[in-house]
Amino acid sequence: MIQLEEIDRQLRELSETQDFEIQHLTNGDLSIGLYFYSSLINSKLIQERISEPFSSCHSYSEMKNILDAELFCEQVLDEKEMIPKLLEGYSLITFNDTFFSFYAPKVINDKVDYAKNEASVQGPPFALTEDSYANLNLIRRRYASSNLMVKEKEVGKKPKAKLYVMYDKHVVKETVLQELLQKIDDIQDEFIQASGQLENLLSQKKFNFVPLMLVTERPDRIVFSLSQGKIVILVNGSPFALIAPAVFYDFMSAMDDRYQTYWIGIGLVILRYISLFLTICLPAIYIAVISHNPEIFQVQFALSIAGSRAPVPYSSFVEVLFMLFLIEVLIEASIRLPKYIGSTATTVGGLILGQAAQEAGLVSSVMIIITSTVAIANFVVPINEMSFAIRLVKYPLIVFATLFGILGLISGAFCFLVYLVNLRSYGEPFFRLQFGEHASTNSKKRISG
Amino acid sequence: MMNRYYFYPFILCMLVNTIFYVPVILVEYRFQGAWLAILFAIVFGSTLAYLFTRTMRQFPGQGLPEIFEQRLPVMLSSVISFSLGLLWIVAGGVVLIAFSYIAKMFLNPSIPIEQLLFCLIIVSCYAATRSTAAINYLSEIILIFILPIVVFILFKALQSETFEWNAIMVTTEYIFEIPSWNTLATAMFCFTGYMTLIVLNRFFTWRISLTHFWLVPVTGAITLVSTFLIPIGIHGTQAVENYLYLWVNTVDSLRMEFGFIERVVFYYLMVYVAVSLLFISMSWHIGTELVSSIFRGQSKRYRWIIVGVVGIATWWYGRLTNEKQLIMVAEQWFMIRFMMELLLVLLMVLIGRRKQ
Numbered sequence: 001m002i003q004l005e006e007i008d009r010q011l012r013e014l015s016e017t018q019d020f021e022i023q024h025l026t027n028g029d030l031s032i033g034l035y036f037y038s039s040l041i042n043s044k045l046i047q048e049r050i051s052e053p054f055s056s057c058h059s060y061s062e063m064k065n066i067l068d069a070e071l072f073c074e075q076v077l078d079e080k081e082m083i084p085k086l087l088e089g090y091s092l093i094t095f096n097d098t099f100f101s102f103y104a105p106k107v108i109n110d111k112v113d114y115a116k117n118e119a120s121v122q123g124p125p126f127a128l129t130e131d132s133y134a135n136l137n138l139i140r141r142r143y144a145s146s147n148l149m150v151k152e153k154e155v156g157k158k159p160k161a162k163l164y165v166m167y168d169k170h171v172v173k174e175t176v177l178q179e180l181l182q183k184i185d186d187i188q189d190e191f192i193q194a195s196g197q198l199e200n201l202l203s204q205k206k207f208n209f210v211p212l213m214l215v216t217e218r219p220d221r222i223v224f225s226l227s228q229g230k231i232v233i234l235v236n237g238s239p240f241a242l243i244a245p246a247v248f249y250d251f252m253s254a255m256d257d258r259y260q261t262y263w264i265g266i267g268l269v270i271l272r273y274i275s276l277f278l279t280i281c282l283p284a285i286y287i288a289v290i291s292h293n294p295e296i297f298q299v300q301f302a303l304s305i306a307g308s309r310a311p312v313p314y315s316s317f318v319e320v321l322f323m324l325f326l327i328e329v330l331i332e333a334s335i336r337l338p339k340y341i342g343s344t345a346t347t348v349g350g351l352i353l354g355q356a357a358q359e360a361g362l363v364s365s366v367m368i369i370i371t372s373t374v375a376i377a378n379f380v381v382p383i384n385e386m387s388f389a390i391r392l393v394k395y396p397l398i399v400f401a402t403l404f405g406i407l408g409l410i411s412g413a414f415c416f417l418v419y420l421v422n423l424r425s426y427g428e429p430f431f432r433l434q435f436g437e438h439a440s441t442n443s444k445k446r447i448s449g
Numbered sequence: 450m451m452n453r454y455y456f457y458p459f460i461l462c463m464l465v466n467t468i469f470y471v472p473v474i475l476v477e478y479r480f481q482g483a484w485l486a487i488l489f490a491i492v493f494g495s496t497l498a499y500l501f502t503r504t505m506r507q508f509p510g511q512g513l514p515e516i517f518e519q520r521l522p523v524m525l526s527s528v529i530s531f532s533l534g535l536l537w538i539v540a541g542g543v544v545l546i547a548f549s550y551i552a553k554m555f556l557n558p559s560i561p562i563e564q565l566l567f568c569l570i571i572v573s574c575y576a577a578t579r580s581t582a583a584i585n586y587l588s589e590i591i592l593i594f595i596l597p598i599v600v601f602i603l604f605k606a607l608q609s610e611t612f613e614w615n616a617i618m619v620t621t622e623y624i625f626e627i628p629s630w631n632t633l634a635t636a637m638f639c640f641t642g643y644m645t646l647i648v649l650n651r652f653f654t655w656r657i658s659l660t661h662f663w664l665v666p667v668t669g670a671i672t673l674v675s676t677f678l679i680p681i682g683i684h685g686t687q688a689v690e691n692y693l694y695l696w697v698n699t700v701d702s703l704r705m706e707f708g709f710i711e712r713v714v715f716y717y718l719m720v721y722v723a724v725s726l727l728f729i730s731m732s733w734h735i736g737t738e739l740v741s742s743i744f745r746g747q748s749k750r751y752r753w754i755i756v757g758v759v760g761i762a763t764w765w766y767g768r769l770t771n772e773k774q775l776i777m778v779a780e781q782w783f784m785i786r787f788m789m790e791l792l793l794v795l796l797m798v799l800i801g802r803r804k805q
Contacts, residue, residue: 292557298711404560404568406715407552410722411572417590418576418730422583432586433593 004097006079011035014086027055030063036091036104045104046091049073060096067093072103109237110134117384118218122259127217132164132236135219139166139232142223147171153184161192162236171229176245176426180231195240196385198233202244209392211385212425214246221255245426249434251386252276275377280393280416282370282377283320284401284409290316292405311361317402319363323371324398326353328391331375452658455502457588458649458731459642459665463672464599465728466639467696468547468721469540470779472676474635476689479620479681482628486636487673489628494640495666501794502657504801505646510654513647514742520800527743533647533793534739536786538759541577541732543779545569546767548725550775551694555701556718566767569726570760576730577737578752581652584734591727595720602720605703605713606679616686617678631780634787639669644790648735693772733759 014020014035021041023034032054034046049070057063067073076082076092076099086092089105110131118127128135140148151165163184167177180202187201199213216222217240222232225243233242243250252272257265290309294302312319330349334342354368374394381387393416400412423430466472475483508516513533517526549565557565576587606612642665646653680699681689692698696717703713710716733756741751770778 292559293715296710296712296715400568404565405557406719407556407565407722408568410719411568411726414591414723414726415572415575418579418583418587421586421590422579429582429586431590433589 003079007082007099010079010083014083025051025054027057029058030054030060030095032063032093032095034091034093035086037086037089040087040089040106041091042104042106046102049104050091050093050102063095064098067100067102070102073100075099076101107131107133112138115217118216118221118254118382120218120254120256120259123218123255124220126219128219128222128234128239128241130237130239132162132234135234135239135241136164136166138219139222139226142219143168143226148226151181153181155184155187155198156190156192157188159191163192163198164234164236166226166232166234168226168229171227172231173229173427176428177231179426180233180244184233192235194238195233195235195242198235199242202242210389210420210423210430211251212244212246212423212430214243214250214383215240215385216243216383217241218255224255224258225250245428246430247425247428248420248431251383252381254382272380272382275380276390279374279377279380279390280397281409281413282374283324283394284397284412286367286370287316287320287398288401288405288409291402296406305364305366308366309364312364313361317398319367320370320398323357323363323367324374324394326357327371327375331391451655452661454585454589454649454652455657456642456661456664457585457592458645459498459640460592460596460668461588461724461728461731462642463639463669464595464724465544466672467676468544468551468725468728469638470547470776471635471638472680473693473695473776474780474783475632475677476680476695478628478632479677479686479689480623480626482623482626482632483636483677484620484624485626486628486632487670487677489633490636490639490673491666491670493633494637494669495662497790497794498640498643498665499659499662500798501643502646502659502662504794504797505650506653506657506659507801507804508650509656510651512649512651512738512742514739515651516800520803529793529796530739530742533789534736536736536782536789537644537732537739538736539778539782540786541573541729541736542759542763542766543775543782544725544732545573545729545763546770547772547775547779548721549767550772551697551718552722554694555697555714563764563768566764569729570764572726573729573733574756574760576726577733577756578749579730579734581649581734581738584731585649585652588727588731591723595723598716598720602700602703602713602717603675603679605705606683606699609683609703611702612679612682613685614682616684617682619686620678620681630787631784634783635780636673637787637790638783639673640665641786641790644793645731645735647793648738 011022015022019037019039021034021036021038025032025034034050036046053066054063057066068075076085082092082099082101085101088103089107090101090103093100093102110129110133112126112129112134114125115127119125126138128138136150145168147168147170149167149169153163153165154160155163165181165184183202187198190197190201192198192201195215199211199215203212214225222241222243226232230243230245233244235242253269257268260268289296290305294306297305309316309319326349330346333349334345337345350372354371357363358365358368378387378391381390397409397412397416400408400415402408404411417431420431421429475486478486514526514530517529521529546566549562549569552565552569553560553562576584579587676696680692680695683699683702684692689695697714700717701712701714705711705713736759737752737755740755744751
């Protein structure tokens, strides 16, 4: 049985904040109490569903019948569930020592907007929203299958964050699902606001620098992943979903690849891998060739590079580090700046500074070309988090190339490959060639032997 | 399709033989039975490989230590594991030192040999301590990139103006000379890829199919014959024995007038940095897995200790030795490997029989 004193005490505590409303309605015969957070509640709904029927009521039993018949309205039987409900957007109705909760939320962050981070040419243009119900709606509307399961989870200390774990129960790998759910339960410390944050908390290794779960904002990618047997996690309040397990290729493929004809799709993927190679290796190649092995290229080419480096007093790695530092700062600055200033920053930094640095004899003109190639090629990686990770990879390679030339460059690249190949994302090998096999996570169709 | 992983160690051993002084030794005996040695090696090598694979596939997902565990006394299995492990560790070490000499001579003349050894050792130690599956995925990715370049270099060599078929015809007059055991053992190195199964079999959790086994003798024959004959064709029957870095010098005589990189030797060197690193990682991985299986606790620390000791020993030996000694070590190694392989295959066939 519900304890009235306890509820009284709780309500008094709640009323300390200004946006907690306490209303007493009377219609001559009866009076009821209404409690809610005015900032969370759609007052129009309350007016229509509660106060209007109430005004024509003549007895408490009649009022109780009305509320019983109302959708999303139920009697509160445990005082402990009262506060969480109030915080979720319920309002509390009380009369005659009975308590009802009525769901009337005001949601303003569920407006579907265009995808900003993963734009697409031919794919559906809209992205997830900040509201999980709207997201669930977007996903279930696309994935019209009763196999799609949704599990609600609460994680973290107070205030708890709400997660929704989604999977197709026919194709999901059961062991992976259990492992993931266990990991979610194990999370304790933090207050989770973003998908990337959750990913860090879920990751197996502490010092990880390649993301092992995919963060996306595109419903079509989510649905495609679900059909592959992957698990999708939505974080309430974040317009990004987490997908696990993920393999390296997932980060390198855009959804557009599937909407184009076969050869165009293949060509785009190859283009991306070439860009990946360039953005990782080009600065290191420059150093290795300039400082250690100028005899590799044709004589004319070697001479023209040497000519453009004539005014540069420093050895090549100083030049490379100087230019790369500038471009990293430029990228970092233009992400956080307001849009209008951002374009100014890029113009000043990119055009004027580059030109001036070359004329001042700080860097060679070939280096300017290399820096811009590295920066542009970096943005070709479709998933942002991978693009950020790739930005870091070139620096160890630069160290290797500075010390050991071409030998060091290839050794460094070898190390990077070894690192990738040794990674596992929830039991799946993260980086390996696949041919003749079905999608790696589609366990039911897996061929062995 | 997953069966493709079975072939990568074979290809790797075939590729690495130009670094491992196989062509140098074969060319040395070109008038004393190298031809027949190659022929015998193709027959014996693939037969041994076939027998060994047929036995190993009865134990899917098990390496040599696991197979021995219940069937042999602990002492005997430890001795076998240790000596096989040492054999592979030495193989990796020889290739590492041999390649750092090549790197010193052709890529980085200004860097002291100690530093080059250090670079290769650090990278190989890191790679060797990864998981067996990782080594397999790694070899696939690297070989996919490398094989087209290797085929291109071979094609380029055959196209070369200096390539003289007459020089090769001269050697065919000595085709029926009886080879020494040494030469045979050297030539058989090309087929030794199957030996990696002693550890890599842990990765093959399914029954290895032998339907495409014919690929092994065919590619082995192509590799052996071309690594033996192309240097003779390019340098001439007599002059060929003057070269220590036989294949590097052979490839260095090729030129691509319109290529982005003009001298073909740089493609070769770049490819062989990766091939050598891959071979060293794989052999040291096999070595450390076998040696650490002697100590029952399979902790990661053991592997790091073993790899560390191996790395320091290799570095030390690399500083002291020279090419001449290294070739002698390689020759001895081929001989020992030949005998150990025969014994091992015999043992495994017996174990396989008894299981049936």
